[in-house]
Amino acid sequence: MKNSNTENLSVVVEREFRHAPDKIWRALTQPDLIAEWLMQNAFAPEVGHRFTLAADWGSVDCEVLVVEPARCLAYSWNSGALKSLVTWTITPSGAGTRLRMEQTGFGRDQPQYYGGAKMGWPRYFDGLELVLDRIT
Template sequence: MTDQFPENHAHEKTRSVTVERELPHPPEKVWRALTTPHFIEDWLMKNDLSPEVGHAFQMSGDWGAVDCTVLEAEPPERLSYSWNAFGLESTVTWELVPIPSGTLLKMEQRGFKPGQGQFYAGARDSWPAHLGNLAAFLDRMD
């Protein structure tokens, strides 16, 4: 007799949300906007990020908080951190690619499991707006 409800769900596929945006700013400037707490607060939410591998931090909004840990920090090319909240265990990765007009910014949030459609839809709908906020912030930033 086979177990109809296996405990190991490792074979289940996870989904990811990817957003790309060309920004007319150099990667170093985009990196500062992605890694400086008071800048991040302007375009995303309150936080105590420090771009050092192993640094644990929180992002918080009026709806609650996200627990994060820096997984990769390679200025000004790549930043990755865990993004865990309300049962969602995911990873957010930023890649900054220099292009003639500035920076191609790629953001991927991966790790949405089956049954986490609400989290997936929320991320899919909100990250483009957050990147829009980031672009507007970069235009104002010195």
């Protein structure tokens, strides 16, 4: 039986996009595009690359952990007491591409981080969709 005090929570957002997987990959990995829908950054799609995501509310320290072009991207997402993992999974679908983002590692004693992620990621997806609609 799991100890409910140490059990971690996850935030999952999945959305169907009409865009091709390679276009979504570009929006997830090119710093200028990431800045348009997520935060300012110095991202590079290289395992071991460390970068910071910066916004008006603060910053997030990250390290790239998985790079499978147009398929999977994962990086650590550490902010204050939160030590978490963000994993993007790109799956071709009949209408275009299914994009799944899962952020794991929220402690039950971290409701502010968990609540912020549950509110924030759907908005980031909205911004991502606007960027995808604009780029060629």
